[in-house]
Amino acid sequence: MQKPLTKKAGFGIVLTLNPATYCPKNRIYKKMLAIISDLHGNIEALKNVMDDIRSKGIKDIVCLGDVIGYGPNPAECIDIAMGLKITLRGNHEEAAVNSGSYGFRSHAQKALNWTKKELYPGIFCSAEKKARWEFISNLPLSHKDGEMIFVHGSPRDPIWEYILRYDTEVLFDEIPAKLKDIFSMIPWLCFNGHTHDPGIITEESDFLTPKEIGEAFEVKRNRKYIINVGSVGQPRDSDPRACYATFDGASVRYYRIEYDIAKVQEKIFAIPEIDRRNGERLGSGQ
Ligand SMILES: [Fe+2]
Numbered sequence: 001m002q003k004p005l006t007k008k009a010g011f012g013i014v015l016t017l018n019p020a021t022y023c024p025k026n027r028i029y030k031k032m033l034a035i036i037s038d039l040h041g042n043i044e045a046l047k048n049v050m051d052d053i054r055s056k057g058i059k060d061i062v063c064l065g066d067v068i069g070y071g072p073n074p075a076e077c078i079d080i081a082m083g084l085k086i087t088l089r090g091n092h093e094e095a096a097v098n099s100g101s102y103g104f105r106s107h108a109q110k111a112l113n114w115t116k117k118e119l120y121p122g123i124f125c126s127a128e129k130k131a132r133w134e135f136i137s138n139l140p141l142s143h144k145d146g147e148m149i150f151v152h153g154s155p156r157d158p159i160w161e162y163i164l165r166y167d168t169e170v171l172f173d174e175i176p177a178k179l180k181d182i183f184s185m186i187p188w189l190c191f192n193g194h195t196h197d198p199g200i201i202t203e204e205s206d207f208l209t210p211k212e213i214g215e216a217f218e219v220k221r222n223r224k225y226i227i228n229v230g231s232v233g234q235p236r237d238s239d240p241r242a243c244y245a246t247f248d249g250a251s252v253r254y255y256r257i258e259y260d261i262a263k264v265q266e267k268i269f270a271i272p273e274i275d276r277r278n279g280e281r282l283g284s285g286q
Contacts, residue, residue: 032056035229036244037064037152037193038090039081041071041115042233042282045242046080048259049232058246062143064193064229065090065152065159068136069108070278071233072267074115078132089139090152090194094159097137107275114273147188148247154192155185162195163226168207175205183224190226191247197237198230198245198254209237210254218251227252234278240285 034053039046053061061084068074069092081087092108095101096116101109121130141158143150154161167178182190183203200208200217203224208217210230219225230243237243241256261282268279 031060031249032058033247034058034061034244035064035150035191035227035247036061036232037229038066038196038231038233039063039071039077040066040069040092040231040233041074041077042242042259042264043071043073043076043080044261044264045233045257045259046077048257049242049244049255050080052255052257053244053246056246060085062150062191063087064150064191065139066092066193066231068092068096068115068119070111070274071264072271072274074119075129075132077233078119078135079128082131082135086143086150087135087139088143088150088152089136089141089159091159093136093139097133107277111274111278114271117273148191149186149189150191152192153194154182155190156182163192163201163228164195165197165199165207168201168205170205175203179205182226186224186226188221188224189219189247190224191245192226192228193231195228195236196231196234197228198235198243199228199237200252201226201228210243210256215255216251216253225252230254234282235285236281238285240283 036049063081063084063086065088067077067081067087067090092112095104095112096119101112104112119133121133149155151158153159154163163182167176170176198210200213202208227245229245230237232242232244235241235243239256240261241258244255246253265279265282268274269276
């Protein structure tokens with residue numbers, strides 16, 4: 001954990017500066033942003049992540065989509081997402097309200113069908129249920145804030161396209177065309193999710209895992225980056241803890257948060273329409 005910084009403010013007064021909101025390099029205060037993605041109906045993971053974000057005093061939270069799907073608590077996760085600054089549309093929201101689960105693997109398809117049944121508002125349903133459906137039906141595809149763009153998948157195809165670790169493999173000293181094309185659409189930073197695999201992709205086609213960067217990375221003003229913030233509710237980088245990231249205007253920082261995995265697994269195993277594999281994989285972060 002970072003230690004608070006102290007700074008003399010004159011007249012013997014010493015200010016305690018929260019390192020999360022103070023940028024020593026630029027010597028200015030920055031507004032902190034937390035970015036979460038791929039909650040996937042996992043309320044236990046989401047609650048602990050939200051507590052951790054709040055403990056840092058961060059109020060601006062952007063959610064990059066896939067609030068629902070796979071997990072047993074889609075309604076509860078939507079209720080939290082409705083209170084965030086921005087929530088984008090993921091492929092699971094798109095499948096639930098528009099395209100259907102065509103193209104999903106069977107375990108994702110089964111869970112989506114159950115999720116849709118849970119959320120779909122009937123004529124006599126509660127106002128809350130209607131509001132949730134309305135919310136996931138109207139989520140934006142992307143968000144732009146200055147030179148930063150936010151998407152679920154990629155700037156080329158915000159809902160469906162994966163930018164994978166594998167896409168950064170360089171052959172014959174050539175930066176892959178897919179990456180070149182995607183970077184041409186990014187002004188400075190692109191925050192995304194979808195793969196559930198956290199890491200930072202550079203213009204040189206490096207994929208830097210949170211471990212490799214020591215969980216924090218200072219972005220350069222004259223370089224572009226794709227920053228995958230990982231998954232809150234179903235990590236797939238072999239670390240089962242919930243994952244999210246913060247950005248303070250200069251550095252990206254990754255956090256891993258413990259939660260009661262066994263409790264979520266029990267809930268999943270008790271719902272026959274949800275494939276057991278969706279619970280089992282939570283234990284290994286795969
Ligand atoms: Fe996802």
